[in-house]
Amino acid sequence: MRTRRAPASRKINRLDYPNRHHVSFDHCGYSNAACVSDRIRVFVNERVVSVPSGAPASAAVTALDPALGEAVAAGRAYLTDGRGIRCDPSVPTLPGAIFRVIVSARRDADDADAHA
Numbered sequence: 001m002r003t004r005r006a007p008a009s010r011k012i013n014r015l016d017y018p019n020r021h022h023v024s025f026d027h028c029g030y031s032n033a034a035c036v037s038d039r040i041r042v043f044v045n046e047r048v049v050s051v052p053s054g055a056p057a058s059a060a061v062t063a064l065d066p067a068l069g070e071a072v073a074a075g076r077a078y079l080t081d082g083r084g085i086r087c088d089p090s091v092p093t094l095p096g097a098i099f100r101v102i103v104s105a106r107r108d109a110d111d112a113d114a115h116a
Contacts, residue, residue: 040095043082057099058089068101077103 044064051060062069071077082098
């Protein structure tokens with residue numbers, strides 16, 4: 001059994017919409033500039049953080065937890081990417097980047113209870 005096609009008069013005529021590729025949202029109060037954001041979303045320890053575009057990874061860590069950001073800056077913790085490869089805290093963030101903070105259990109010899 002063959003299906004019947006709609007008659008040509010019922011099909012949408014593409015000529016009815018001459019500017020369909022040039023739609024502008026200015027008439028609604030929106031513009032293309034309003035759609036572009038200067039903030040990006042990255043993941044730090046499986047949590048979403050919003051940071052300025054191009055911010056260093058350390059800024060994303062600090063946005064999540066200032067204490068972790070301080071630990072990274074002091075060298076008591078380090079960053080890895082989503083694959084587990086160690087990365088520099090100054091590496092610029094990209095949209096969707098994944099960072100993990102690894103806190104080192106080792107203590108410096110200068111710590112008061114390091115030899116306790």
